[in-house]
Amino acid sequence: MTDDLFDLHTGYVTFKNPIALATMAGITDSAFANEHADRAGLVIIGSFNLDEKTNDAASKLIARDRNEFISDDPFEFLKNEIEGVQSDSVVAVNVRSTTIEPLLKAAKIVKDVGAILELDAHCRQEEMVDIGVGEALMHDIPRLVDWIGKIKQTGVVLSIKIRANVVNDIDLARAIESAGADILHVDAMGEVLSADLRAIRHIRDSTNIFLIGNNSITCFKDAKDMLARGADMISVARGVLNDSNSDLISELVDNITAFQEAEGWYNAPKHICGGEGDLRALAFCCLPVKSCAVHNKIGKLGFSAQEFANLKMEFAKGTLLEYGDSTCFGSLIWCCKLSKPCFLRDGVLDMIGLSGAEYMRLKKDLSIYILENAKIPVNEIKNK
Ligand SMILES: Cc1cc2nc3c(=O)[nH]c(=O)nc-3n(C[C@H](O)[C@H](O)[C@H](O)COP(=O)(O)O)c2cc1C
Ligand code: SF4
């Protein structure tokens, strides 16, 4: 396995794989991360309460039998907890405060040790929301944006943790991205018990931000389903608490590593025809000659069918995707995902000596090329 198999970077951090431990207040400290998530690309510990009001609110939560971390010296506590993580996983600390000053102080500490600050705009416990933290930040986008701008001036890598389906996800995600946050961590909680995967796809198709998808991941299939909607990483919270599956993070790391080695694009999108593909899936679309879903997707990016065809052919020039006379449209540039069985495509791959993983890596580059050259950038597509 290469050191940079997944090519996952943001700011000054590089993640060794796309699997993260998500925070559970009062539970996910450094000791928990060491025991359950030492192989994760990212461990997010906390949430740590940084001021008196959040610590008081946490005490009230403890009084009604919830777990919370409280401390008389939150910054020393924070520092010790980061130092307590023994693995080479990137560390993030999820934090809450009613005012900006403690967040700035924490940001400096976190940046100095090369970790990530994650602002908790997610917590829905009444005691927190009533004092203006957690979910309250999602309802006060101007304050959230102001805080992101100020925190980013410290130079820290900043993640914002939100929950989907609370406010307009696209407006919120775009505000967070344009304010300068590095990472958007989305709990895709929906109305039913499983994750709302459409929320991840919609955010993917509206922003370019580094995206962590979260909710209800308990096996590799769940992780793959979320990654296929455009999440750059996935995170797991409750799944790790399950006694029968306490090695879940390690299992996910093994599976995603084997998958990336074999298939070359660990978060490749679904095809657009099935209704679940995000815009990156245009890399797998046919020559746009028939009436199908491709026209709606390319229209969003401002392309006519001819312009889209020209763009893909321009990319193909000089690459191995140019080959494929015997395929449906005369070139691999129009060919489907590797996971779709096709003897015509595979015959061409064999003939030109292109492995499946290399084919998929070229398709990934193609998807980036299409989106970078869109006439309407994704973060400007009209939000209906
Ligand atoms: C007991 C518990 C405590 C949590 N505390 C926090 C928290 O302090 N901050 C936060 O951003 N998310 C918190 N979460 C949310 C989780 O990080 C995660 O988003 C959510 O549980 C959905 O993911 P899962 O289905 O993998 O558990 C908490 C979740 C649980 C179950
Ligand atoms: S162009 Fe082909 S792959 Fe794309 S949506 Fe249409 S039929 Fe499906």
Ligand code: SF4
């Ligand atoms: S040749 Fe196979 S992979 Fe290529 S477009 Fe046709 S069905 Fe898809």
